[in-house]
Amino acid sequence: MNVKNDTLSQISQPIRMPCVPVLVTHVRSCAWLSLDGEIETLSQKEGARRLSTSEIPVLVLHALATARRLRCGPFPRLDILELFAFVRPAQFCLPTPRGIADSLGLPKPVSLEDEVETLRNACQQLLGELRARSSKDLITLAWAMKTGGWSWGNIVLDALGGKEGDAPHSGALLRSLQIWHKLKEWVESAPPPQPGHLPVEPVEARARLDLLLGADAEVRLEQKDYAASICEAFQAPNAVGEPVMALVEAGTGVGKTLGYIAPASVWAKKNQGAVWISTYTRNLQRQLDSELDRLYADPNEKKRKIVIRKGRENYFCLLNFEEAVSRLRLRSDDAPALGLMARWALASRDGDMIGGDFPSWLKELLGARLTVDMTDTRGECVYSSCSHYAKCFIEKTVRRARRAELVVANHALVMIQAALGGTEEALLPTRYIFDEGHHVFDAADNAFSAHLSGQEGADLRRWLLGAEESSRSRARGLKARIEDLVAGREMEEALEEVMHHARILPGPSWHQRISSGEPMGPFEDFLRCLRQQVYARDINNGSPFSLEAAIHPPVEGVLETAERLKSALEKMRIPMQSLIKGMMALMDEEADELDSANRQRIEATCASLERRGVQQLLAWCSMLDSLFGETPPQFVDWFSVERIEGRDMDVGMHRHWVDPTIPFVEEVVEKSHGVAITSATLRDGSGDEELDWKVAQARTGVSHLARPALLHDVKSPFDYPKQTRVYIVDDIRKDNLDQIAAAYRELFVAAGGGGLGLFTAVNRLRAVYQRIAEPLDRTGIQLLSQHVDAMDVGTLIDIFRGEQSSCLLGTDAVRDGVDVPGDSLHLIVFDRVPWPRPTILHKARKRSFPARSYDEMIARLRMKQAFGRLVRRKSDRGVFVMLDRQTPTRMLGAFPDGVEVVRTGLAETIKGVHEFLSEK
Template sequence: MTVENDLLRAEAPPIRIPAVPVLVTHVRSCAWLSQEGELETLSLKEGARRLSTSEVPVLVLHALATARRLRCGPFPRLDILELFAFVRPAQFCLPTPRGLADALGLKSPKTLEDEVETLREACALLLGELAKISTKDIQTLAWAMKAGGWTWGSIVLKGLGVANPDAPHSGALLRSLQIWHKLKEWVESAAPPPPGHLPVEPVEARARLDMLLGAGAEERGEQKDYAASMCEAFQAPNAAGEPAMALVEAGTGVGKTLGYIAPASVWAKKNQGAVWISTYTRNLQRQLDGELDRLFDDPKEKKRKVVIRKGRENYFCLLNFEEAVSRLRLRSDDAPALGLMARWALASRDGDMIGGDFPSWLKELLGARLTVDMTDTRGECVYSSCSHYSKCFIEKTVRRARRAELVVANHALVMIQAALGGVEENLMPTRYIFDEGHHVFDAADKAFSAHLSGQEGADLRRWLLGAEESSRSRARGLKARIDDLVAGREMEEALDAVLHHARVLPGPSWHQRISGGEPMGPFEDFLRRMRQQVYARDNNSDSPFSLECGIEQPVEGLLESAERLKTALDKIRAPLQSLIKGMMALMDEEADELDTANRQRIEATCASLERRGVQQVLAWCSMLDSLFNETPPQFVDWYSVDRIEGRDMDVGMHRHWVDPTIPFVEEVVEKSHGVGITSATLRDGSGDVEADWKVAAARTGVSHLAKPAIMHDVKSPFDYPKQTRVYIVDDIRKDNLDQIASAYRELFIAGGGGGLGLFTAVNRLKAVYQKIAEPLDRTGIQLLAQHMDAMDIGTLIDIFKGEKSSCLLGTDAVRDGVDVPGDALHLIVFDRVPWPRPTILHKARKRSFPARSYDEMIARLRMKQAFGRLVRRKSDRGVFVMLDRQTPTRMLGAFPEGVEVIRTGLADTIKGVHEFLHEGEK
């Protein structure tokens, strides 16, 4: 096998693969192809030694994962993923040899040796494509990246056909990264008129569904019934605060997505308005985006009528990027990363970096600072005073959403926007569909809670004062953002007062000061005393996990500290309110001079000052008041020390609604005209139908409505008794990790891969991974694990979907994010019943919730959600295994009626799993 291999193409000169070693790693071994063409299978230890002694860069796939597997530090490399990102920006590719082969149309590798050849072929193919994309701009960009030390630089320039060895001058290199000059501007337009109120009839929804499915589609009566039931959300309301409301549980396989798109798209067309479809997970947002291709097969029409909306913190910020580019003279080694970001930004559909077309593995390879930290994560947007405002990805998406027919958003954004009165959008949607409706409770809990913590205080200080230590942050602070608006006016005095009093907020290195007993100011002193109370009263203070305690019987000095803090916070609030009042008056006084952009800037700034400043400080003051009186009955307060692996990360006082669906209903549902909430797991499985619907109504807030919701249940078309089995293993101890690990290993082997292992604790997951990764690798099963692999959870799930011989270990985030039809997922193993943690907040809700057993309801719903991942098509088969012999019989309501539940030993379970999943195989 030779390393030098010509790729002959009629339209370009031959391209040579670089003469470097190639390395592919697995769990217990690696393949090494030397420069001389000798292929060897090595131990991981020997592979690490070869890397450390190589005098030339090594061709690898995902250098960070490679280094972690070999337990070595950074090494000189040619990462094929970087080349892919340069040649095919904003395109999807699984960061595995098989995923790379699929993306490039190469033969799928079967062995470790095949994977080495895949990297070589992929390299040749991508280098061969360079001539097709070569332009002067791309060539200059590649020069800039090479000047910054990009290992692919010379190779890519040669592929681009650059014969001149002299690099362009530094000014040209810098301009190649100034992508803002190449982006189109958005155009402002008048706000659309309010939508109409024509209802959607079931016959219209069924007809639209037929159109979406196309001729010859399988007849699915359940899906048509579901589409008709969702029409209830698109009726005209008869009284203010009494929207048309549909609460619909639809079993897996009904086809919910197209089922609600049908009536939603009919209503949007008839009434010239937008329907907001809200999801909980980014995975479902991507799925919805794909399904909408059926509605709009013309990409240009779809771009006009469908918008994916997320919070501002998800989008690429051109001003952040410009400032990173401006620092290149001081940090020239940033050029390779900035070049790859430039390639992506110019090709991106909408600049969405979190779950959009930005490859998540680029963050892993390049680091967060030059990738996802380019988003507006700190709320530092300067709006129309930004030089890139007219080309801003966020502003462009917001304006598209105003005229779209369907806006695919997420629960958090919808709730925050509603709480702000739709200020950012300049309008409030009147129709919503909440998919993944079982998460409405949790989303509302996050959106409407308050936290008086060190991190929240430090964030507010940074937002007001700007960066005080690091030149890497562009956090300019409030003065830099609005100084041109207030300079020379009465508001300037209010601004100065805000900035003066903001210094009471936790400053840089506050963690060290409070843990060392040397706090600065009343805020840090309050944090120190809260920390003291938590450590004194949580019985698990020696644990590496987060700690908490109640607010009653405060430790000595805490109340006095709280009173001083409240006084200090009031001194921030008062000038903030004066500043807002002055800016709003400015709009009135200069109404004839202010252009639209500046009016929107002032409105947005005032909204930010109100939400991030005034409302946050008022919430903190209210929480402090409760220390001297009583916590209002609708809330629960507590102190906590948030920890990660034994290290304190934050200290704070928290306030949550006991029932967070109350503000959800008040701010979202009652202010709309029609809402549909849907999921496969709205109801509990207690066996009492009436009680189970009460649970669904309580967890979605429907029980708070003056007008009752229309409730529907659409059964799954799947034959669960035939397609699934449930085993409860009754002869292993759930507290014995050796036994648990052995069970996972043998069950995954029996399933032949396609297994999802779910854990209730991260430390148990890590321990099991360490014990079974190598044995599974020897059988040809790749084990992926959250918290263990050098990849984010989205990437791991994508790999799990694509690699059918793989298994995945994870926690709740994995359970909710997996949607894998077919053999890629046919086995789910729980380490124990997923009981909720007995936190202070949980105890408060347990006392007030209508379920007969709140703990059992939570655990049953979690099991029900996990079970629903198993069967996604009528041809799927799946097995659910619980490794907890203490699983109560009353928990079995989590499974569909008729499914066989077998309590037996591990050996019989392993045998049963193998026979059921491989039935009919020779």
């Protein structure tokens, strides 16, 4: 029998579409295409009934979202997103009918009936693409997924030309998932030399900018001035610890991204070194990645010159995947998800699962266990002892970054890496650009804080001892990771001591034990007393929100349990330091025998032990000392009970820097040669320009430098008085949610969609969503919502950007991360002035901050950041509405000079919004 000709004969046959009904849902209705080809518009109740009684699969888009919308349970389905992920792995599409139409080049649907046809047409096109790409490997993988119960199995096999009686044997099915055999190994190379110190002249930056923009680009003098100002961060330093520093505020529309890419790329080429560009949000990382296509149009060259760097916990772990595959004999129903993950991993550019080319909706469809939990979220990496080390995605990315010209990272990674002395990079970077510079303060606050909490203790115990209750994770623990290195040596005893003392850390179910007053060991006993103090002192202990209390005066039992805990932590730290010392000595003693892989493994283990073990234990002991005296003046300590929707999630003691830019400057800035910090919102707009710059310098750490920073202000090219309006509604009560919801509803309708609703509290957001989602749907406006929709924020913003008639509700993450053109965003509504929460930490910073109202500065910056989302092009028009009649006049400095601010009633505001946006 000629298998090849038989397969070609199968492929030449017409595509057979699945004979199943099709369902598309909206907020209050749905469309159903029956097996007879009849399209009906149904109520949600009827749609749910048909799903629950259907005996055959139903073709849907995003089955979980469909079930949530119809308030029904699981149902037999064919989810078009699963087929898309199989046919086009590592490609993204919006999980909406319009989104999948755009991705496949199909006509955009304009009605519910069109959306039903879009799903059928998308199914047909995807199956056609699959047939054109048929291969033995794909057929075998589809068989493996079918044996696990994949609903698309028979349909996909039919499209691929797989015959019913030709199922591969079980060994072949298993091998189809063993993707590590198909990945290329990375090759180690010599460390790069130190970069040069040749400066970048403004004329060079402007010339590179012209090249990036192209001959037909609009001339923006502001962008050229901005590129020239960034050049100052690429001058040569003259003294140790005195880098050249540029603090540059550039208004929206200047074109910051290409403006700093131009001088950065010139410096990297001239000096044979890397410039690290750091962002705060993943959205900006994705935007930068896209913009860098202009610098390197050839994808292969771009891959060599540009690297996106994130923490290890963002990348797909082949060892985790191998162990999931090995469990298929016990969990055969995992095969469909593992098959889709295999397709993605082989097509992925760099294995980045969080904000990379991994479609975020796959986490929802397949579950976290078989998707994002495949990353090294708990620091369990075994480095060179891993059988996949030479093919590891993160190791490959680290090595690419050493040779890159531009590395796009994030603030957290940059700060932690610098504090550790660059353990993963051959050399610390010498040049940085911090975009979203207004977030440097918050990023430093997170990076340089310490937490003596139940969750942190449990994580350390798990890292040291491994999994004690569950077999879901390999979590081998420290002993299993290094036993072969220390066996028969003096270090072995130190390792055993570490393992013994690690059992004083909170164990499985620690939270239930301290809540019930039955703690085990000194750590849990301390947490029990701490929790008692918080509940006794915080007057809001009956609320669903997190609680906190000052550490002094302590309740009975706190000091006694703290003393026992400190003694126990010291007993764990001493052998841990001995273990590190012994392993480092091993590298010296056996220098002629240890291969590179084992040397790197020892170095990585020692660095992890130092950071996750010794340094953390020292910080905890220092915090416990403060209970017997005073907290050092540069820190603030407090106790807390972290809660989510009324449930206690963590209990602990916290220590933060009052001014976290001090360690940021010491660990990052002063160790570099040049830094640029840039943002559209470095200054808050109090009206006193000199004071505004002082505040900007304090918030970024520039005020701590020995060499003064160069300050620049590049104005926005937009005509804000002409392009924007601001309304403050003065006739509704901000504590009346019915009035607030009605305002959002009518403002969104007046704008015709394209509205972003911002909230200071999640419970208020949810309450408003419940009141207005259905009325808006009746007008043709889709309402999306953070904290309601299960999709991640990035996907919600993508849908909001793509669906011009939609509106989006969200909190801080949406305010800071959204970059949406004016066709999709032309109205921002704030429920109230975004004052900061009066926490213990906030009160300490408020006392120490220079010469102004700290609360007003924070709120004004938040309003300024939100307003900056409105206008992204010269043709945009936008309206900002504040539903808080108590908005102080001094807060209006958040808006550009000349913008009209009108205090009026809701009816007049609705009319004004409609008229102003209609002129567009």
